[in-house]
Amino acid sequence: MKINTRGKNIELTPALKDYVEKRINKLEKFFDDLGDAQVTLLVEGDKQKVEVTIPIKVNGLILRGEESTGDMYTSIDLVVDKLEKQIEKYKGKLFERRQRGGNGKAVPKTAPAERENEPRVVKTKRFAVKPMSVDEAILQMNLLGHSFFVFSNADSEQVNVLYRRKDGHYGLIEPDFI
Numbered sequence: 295m296k297i298n299t300r301g302k303n304i305e306l307t308p309a310l311k312d313y314v315e316k317r318i319n320k321l322e323k324f325f326d327d328l329g330d331a332q333v334t335l336l337v338e339g340d341k342q343k344v345e346v347t348i349p350i351k352v353n354g355l356i357l358r359g360e361e362s363t364g365d366m367y368t369s370i371d372l373v374v375d376k377l378e379k380q381i382e383k384y385k386g387k388l389f390e391r392r393q394r395g396g397n398g399k400a401v402p403k404t405a406p407a408e409r410e411n412e413p414r415v416v417k418t419k420r421f422a423v424k425p426m427s428v429d430e431a432i433l434q435m436n437l438l439g440h441s442f443f444v445f446s447n448a449d450s451e452q453v454n455v456l457y458r459r460k461d462g463h464y465g466l467i468e469p470d471f472i
Contacts, residue, residue, distance in 0.1 A: 302336035
C-alpha cells in the first residue's frame with residue numbers, strides 16, 4: 295500500500311511521516327487489497343487534525359476516518375484505531391453473510407437485544423429528480439432546510455449529492471464509475 299501524506303499549516307517532518315506510515319501500514323494485516331492511502335495532517339488553531347481515506351480494491355468500499363486532538367501523534371493513533379474498528383465491523387458483516395443457513399436468514403452472532411441497537415434503514419423516500427445546476431441545488435437544499443440534497447446535474451447529466459460541510463461551505467459528490 296502506498297501512503298500519500300500531506301500537511302496543511304504544518305511542516306511534515308521525516309519523523310512524523312515515518313510515524314504515519316508505520317501506523318497506517320498496520321491496517322494491511324486486515325486486508326491484502328488496500329488501495330493507496332491518502333493522509334492529510336492539518337493544524338486548525340490549537341487542534342491537530344488527521345484525515346485518512348483508504349479504498350479497498352475488491353469491492354469499492356472506502357475506509358475513512360478523522361480525528362482531532364491537541365497532539366498530532368495522539369490524533370494519528372486515534373484515527374488508526376477508528377479505522378481498525380471499521381475494518382472489524384466490515385469483516386464481521388462479511389463473516390455473518392457467509393454463515394447464512396439454507397433458509398436464507400443470517401445466523402445471529404449477537405443477542406436479539408444487541409442487534410436492535412445496530413443502525414438500520416428505518417425510512418425510504420422516493421422523489422422525482424429533475425435536472426438543475428449546482429447553484430439551483432444549493433438554493434433548493436437551503437429552502438428545504440436539509441444538510442444534503444440529491445439532484446441530477448444538468449451539466450454532467452448524472453446524479454450528484456450536494457452537502458453542507460462543517461465549515462459552512464458546500465461539498466459536491468459526483469459518481470465516478472469504475
